[in-house]
Amino acid sequence: MQTIKCVVVGDGAVGKTCLLISYTTNKFPSEYVPTVFDNYAVTVMIGGEPYTLGLFDTAGQEDYDRLRPLSYPQTDVFLVCFSVVSPSSFENVKEKWVPEITHHCPKTPFLLVGTQIDLRDDPSTIEKLAKNKQKPITPETAEKLARDLKAVKYVECSALTQKGLKNVFDEAILAALEPPEPKKTRSFPVLYCHIGFLLSLACFPVGQWETVTPWNKWHC
Numbered sequence: 280m281q282t283i284k285c286v287v288v289g290d291g292a293v294g295k296t297c298l299l300i301s302y303t304t305n306k307f308p309s310e311y312v313p314t315v316f317d318n319y320a321v322t323v324m325i326g327g328e329p330y331t332l333g334l335f336d337t338a339g340q341e342d343y344d345r346l347r348p349l350s351y352p353q354t355d356v357f358l359v360c361f362s363v364v365s366p367s368s369f370e371n372v373k374e375k376w377v378p379e380i381t382h383h384c385p386k387t388p389f390l391l392v393g394t395q396i397d398l399r400d401d402p403s404t405i406e407k408l409a410k411n412k413q414k415p416i417t418p419e420t421a422e423k424l425a426r427d428l429k430a431v432k433y434v435e436c437s438a439l440t441q442k443g444l445k446n447v448f449d450e451a452i453l454a455a456l457e458p459p460e461p462k463k464t465r466s467f468p469v470l471y472c473h474i475g476f477l478l479s480l481a482c483f484p485v486g487q488w489e490t491v492t493p494w495n496k497w498h499c
Contacts, residue, residue: 280322282331283455284353285448288376289360290368291339294394297438298360299334302448307439325452332452348383355455356431357389358447363416363435364398364408369424377428388454391425392447393418393435 287295296317300308303319319334335354337347359376361368372391380389398404399415408414418435425433431454436443 280329280331282333283452284333284335284355285358285451285455286335286337286350286354286356287358287360288337288347288380289339289358289392289394290362290365290371290376293339293360293362293365293368294438295339295360296336298358298392298394298436298444298447299336301438301441302444303334305441323448323452325456330452332448348379351380351383354384354387356451357384357387358392358451359389359430360392360394361416361421362395362398363393363421364395364401364404366408366413366416369416369421373424373428377430388431390447390451390454391421391428391430391433393421393433395437395439396435396442397437397440 287299289295297308299317299319300306303321317336319336321332321334323330323332335350337343337350357380359372359380361372363369377389380387393416405415418433421435422433424430432450434443434447434450436447438444
């Protein structure tokens with residue numbers, strides 16, 4: 280059975296553990312317990328074939344900065360999480376988390392994941408943010424960051440209500456199985472250019488071939 284390794288990263292207290300527990304047990308945990316590299320596994324069916332989805336939780340606190348990368352090798356996809364009601368966690372996506380995972384796993388795809396969306400319209404949460412001249416992160420703002428950082432895409436969810444929860448992991452699986460295509464080289468355009476030149480020779484009488492610019496002086 281093929282295994283897909285998915286590692287979840289992000290600031291502490293943004294809901295990474297709740298995200299995983301809610302998805303794997305269908306229950307929202309009643310207490311917050313800081314994470315130290317817990318992992319979970321679920322079996323998922325993809326195209327009629329069973330896959331083991333290995334979910335690796337990580338601690339976001341700075342105390343674990345040296346230990347956390349030990350869970351990164353052989354990762355198939357990362358979930359880079361932030362809370363939509365924590366602007367600082369959103370800022371750290373760009374300042375800390377994406378640089379960290381791309382340093383250790385430069386070719387591994389990642390999704391940007393907004394958590395705790397049930398609090399985006401919560402009056403008390405909005406009031407608390409307003410006191411610091413802040414406001415919840417909008418989907419449009421997060422989508423722009425995802426594009427700027429070259430994430431596969433932006434998805435968001437609530438571990439409490441489970442809104443969007445399954446979609447987060449469905450998209451993670453797709454990203455792991457169908458990673459972005461590598462950038463195309465210039466070999467094909469150059470080849471087409473040369474072929475185009477050779478075909479153009481057929482348009483000239485034999486006596487005029489010498490007036491045609493040699494292919495190695497052409498530019499594609």
